[in-house]
Amino acid sequence: MISHMDDVAGLEHDRDRLGRSSTAERVADILRERIAQGFFSPGQRLSEEAIGAALGVSRNTLREAFRLLSHERLLEHRLNRGVFVRVLSTDDVADLYRVRRVIEVSAVRHASAEGIAAMREAVEDGERAARENRWREVGTANIRYHQALSRLNGSQRLDDLMRQLLAELRLVFHVMRNPRSFHEPFVARNRTLLELLAAGETEKAERELVSYLDDAEALLMEAYRPQP
Amino acid sequence: MISHMDDVAGLEHDRDRLGRSSTAERVADILRERIAQGFFSPGQRLSEEAIGAALGVSRNTLREAFRLLSHERLLEHRLNRGVFVRVLSTDDVADLYRVRRVIEVSAVRHASAEGIAAMREAVEDGERAARENRWREVGTANIRYHQALSRLNGSQRLDDLMRQLLAELRLVFHVMRNPRSFHEPFVARNRTLLELLAAGETEKAERELVSYLDDAEALLMEAYRPQP
DNA sequence: AACATAAGTATTGTTCAACAATTCGACAAG
DNA sequence: CTTGTCGAATTGTTGAACAATACTTATGTT
Missing domain, CATH: 1.20.120.530 (GntR ligand-binding domain-like)
Known part of the structure; x- marks a missing residue:
């Protein structure tokens, strides 16, 4: 039985690329790419309603994605004002x-x-x-x-x-x-x-x-x- | 007119100490401290329902706090299984x-x-x-x-x-x-x-x-x- | 007894709707 | 020109609901 497992052993390395797909993370991936490509300009505000509607996800899920990108310093979260594409000084x-x-x-x-x-x-x-x-x-x-x-x-x-x-x-x-x-x-x-x-x-x-x-x-x- | 502005100029430095208090961040602060003090043990699962009820916040807000701490590597988020206090190898x-x-x-x-x-x-x-x-x-x-x-x-x-x-x-x-x-x-x-x-x-x-x-x-x- | 399978339960993932809190712009009053 | 007030728009937070997944227990087969 174990001999069969050896064939599969190499796959374990890629295992983390499977399960890690929550909607919030995928949304974050999309936004991250857009920001990297300059689709969103620094200083631009990202509306929860507009982007949520465009991507077809709820505000809550979108906010989780915003948190991720804010922590990566690509977005800036200003309380009660929304998230903005970061402007570097x-x-x-x-x-x-x-x-x-x-x-x-x-x-x-x-x-x-x-x-x-x-x-x-x-x-x-x-x-x-x-x-x-x-x-x-x-x-x-x-x-x-x-x-x-x-x-x-x-x-x-x-x-x-x-x-x-x-x-x-x-x-x-x-x-x-x-x-x-x-x-x-x-x-x-x-x-x-x-x-x-x-x-x-x-x-x-x-x-x-x-x-x-x-x-x-x-x-x-x-x-x-x-x-x- | 501009001469009056000079008095206020020094305040700009403290501006960030004003707004920075959303519920999710305060929850994250509390949990971060608890983890630092060893109140939660590595490997322990943090139930959304239990902790949400104990702190009196909704699941959505609590999940935002979890995201923050996961990004700091203090918590580990496993899809569909919840968040766990990180166990370092x-x-x-x-x-x-x-x-x-x-x-x-x-x-x-x-x-x-x-x-x-x-x-x-x-x-x-x-x-x-x-x-x-x-x-x-x-x-x-x-x-x-x-x-x-x-x-x-x-x-x-x-x-x-x-x-x-x-x-x-x-x-x-x-x-x-x-x-x-x-x-x-x-x-x-x-x-x-x-x-x-x-x-x-x-x-x-x-x-x-x-x-x-x-x-x-x-x-x-x-x-x-x-x-x- | 051991094992696979299936049903049932608990928890997380996600959405939705509602309301409170805050910001911002416009407009009026001094 | 400053200050105050109102109202629209947006975010902050909640609670409930349902779907999707993992865990547990029971069931049946060999």
């Missing part, structure tokens, strides 16, 4: 990059062969998309790159934090008028950092990463200053 | 200490005079409580100490992460039979680390901290192995 951007420096610098010190392979894939995807002038894809490849970098830490919780953090940053990206000017310089720098890590040059890699993040923050701040 | 403990190493080591590198003062207060509270054999207070002082340490990073988000992380660790502490044996050694080590930081010996401080966390993790794992 320059202080928020500064804080996000403080966290990125902590997590990603630590990741560089934990570099491993398998982890670097995942980064390499993201780099090549980004380079390919850049050659074909698909800058939206360059952006997503860049996000995958930094997720892979963060994963070097080997911590589920830091991965979650990084994912949430990059989702917040997307709120800023959508405000920028010219995505190419922001993403273009970092295609090459992703490659540079990758090769330094692959060569075991962690010292140089760390310096490159810090300079990388400083530049990215400065560029973002520059593009973000006008309308705060 | 040894893998969880290992992950928590991975995150602590990243955050706290980074904090050591950002040490500043004002931040160290807050740590000194926590150290002295802990030493006082230890002299008077109040080991529960030693535990809370220790938590305050590490929160103050984390605050050296100067990041709101890292502070939040640290607070959540220490709340999770409390779930483990309650399983231990003898709190004294766990907390006692670290009263002196908190002082040691503090003085190294105050003296600007960041190199030594970092080594001490890493060794500190390694020992704490090992001790916790040892006490935690029997019953998972």
Whole structure:
């Protein structure tokens, strides 16, 4: 009997992807994607009645979804006034990059062969998309790159934090008028950092990463200053 | 006209302390405290009907509170089965200490005079409580100490992460039979680390901290192995 | 006795309708 | 131009209802 179980053992890994589908969570998934794609603009209010009617769910269920996204800092819940798509201040951007420096610098010190392979894939995807002038894809490849970098830490919780953090940053990206000017310089720098890590040059890699993040923050701040 | 506005300008800072009291959040506060104090045991199921009746709130409101605490990883939501007080595995403990190493080591590198003062207060509270054999207070002082340490990073988000992380660790502490044996050694080590930081010996401080966390993790794992 | 199956119960998931509480804009009064 | 008041619109919260799922107990078969 047990011999038959061995065939099924591999499935246990995917088990959590089955049961975890309550309506509220699926609603949250939909809204999260819409926000990430810029379908909802920062500052926009999300009406319970309108969205509830549009998705065909009750207000209570929708409110549960709102709570989830508020906790992820994608929505902002103001008492008796509703939920709004988060508007990041320059202080928020500064804080996000403080966290990125902590997590990603630590990741560089934990570099491993398998982890670097995942980064390499993201780099090549980004380079390919850049050659074909698909800058939206360059952006997503860049996000995958930094997720892979963060994963070097080997911590589920830091991965979650990084994912949430990059989702917040997307709120800023959508405000920028010219995505190419922001993403273009970092295609090459992703490659540079990758090769330094692959060569075991962690010292140089760390310096490159810090300079990388400083530049990215400065560029973002520059593009973000006008309308705060 | 604008000159009159200057008087009010200082109030904007306190604005967030006004509205923040919805029933669901207050319920979450109560439950969070109960969990922290070990009133609810890890693994215990929290019945919607029972707790809703005890607190005098409707199921819908209570469920919103459950969502909040589930997202903080204090409760675990299993579909169609209810919410349970989280039971941490040894893998969880290992992950928590991975995150602590990243955050706290980074904090050591950002040490500043004002931040160290807050740590000194926590150290002295802990030493006082230890002299008077109040080991529960030693535990809370220790938590305050590490929160103050984390605050050296100067990041709101890292502070939040640290607070959540220490709340999770409390779930483990309650399983231990003898709190004294766990907390006692670290009263002196908190002082040691503090003085190294105050003296600007960041190199030594970092080594001490890493060794500190390694020992704490090992001790916790040892006490935690029997019953998972 | 062991095991599978089926019925029944309890609990959660979701919706709906209602009302209280709060915000916001408009308009009037000073 | 400020202040006060009214009313519409929206959120906050409740309670009840029903569906969907999990747990328990009883039942029947081998």
